[in-house]
Amino acid sequence: MTDKHSAEAVELDRFDLAILQILQKDNKTPQRSIAEVIGLSAPAVQRRIKRMEEMGTIVANVAVVEPSHVRHEITVFVEVEMHNEFAATHDATRKSFAEAPEVQQCYYVTGEVDFILLVVVRTMADYDALTRRLFFANKNVKRFRSFVTMDRVKVGLSIALDPKRDRS
Known part of the structure; x- marks a missing residue:
């Protein structure tokens, strides 16, 4: 991750947000499965993921360790x-x-x-x-x-996204 984040508005549509929502739960989800769920082709999903990585929207793909x-x-x-x-x-x-x-x-x-x-x-x-x-x-x-801390009640890095409400 970078220590400074761009204040520039990044244009994400409902498909991008739907992809992010799925990847935040499991970034190993096959692109063809994502494509089926959101109604795009697997190559289109792949292009969108690549673009979001290049823009810095997707910062890293990591394993979360207990x-x-x-x-x-x-x-x-x-x-x-x-x-x-x-x-x-x-x-x-x-x-x-x-x-x-x-x-x-x-x-x-x-x-x-x-x-x-x-x-x-x-x-x-x-x-x-x-x-x-x-x-x-x-x-x-x-x-x-x-x-x-005495107990880990909730731990996560996911951002709450609603592709239907956040963007058109």
């Missing part, structure tokens, strides 16, 4: 507040968060904090090491606050 199956038992949400938001220090902090493999998601936000991170680690010792590397070693981090 963290506990690979012994990453601890999920932590972290609020990070910066001392200042000078461009150079801000960009360096963003880069350090983006490059940390434990940081699954990072959001620059409005409000009382500057960033919210979603972190997944094996142990609390791993989280402690991460806090030392990302927060204590960064002189621009004013404070951070951790929220350790």
Whole structure:
């Protein structure tokens, strides 16, 4: 994924949205199956998918892994507040968060904090090491606050799409 997203309007019609809706549930769905469901030919579906990949609408095709199956038992949400938001220090902090493999998601936000991170680690010792590397070693981090999850109630990256309502 890129760290900057285009604000340009991307034109997607109801067929594109229907394709995206199916791929968000299972991106291994055969194109001929998608074609049958939405009423296009398989080559037309293939062209549309390729175009949406080239436009950056489809950002990646990945496997979503259950963290506990690979012994990453601890999920932590972290609020990070910066001392200042000078461009150079801000960009360096963003880069350090983006490059940390434990940081699954990072959001620059409005409000009382500057960033919210979603972190997944094996142990609390791993989280402690991460806090030392990302927060204590960064002189621009004013404070951070951790929220350790007790249960994963819902996890997903799908965007709610309604091809019949979103576009004509």
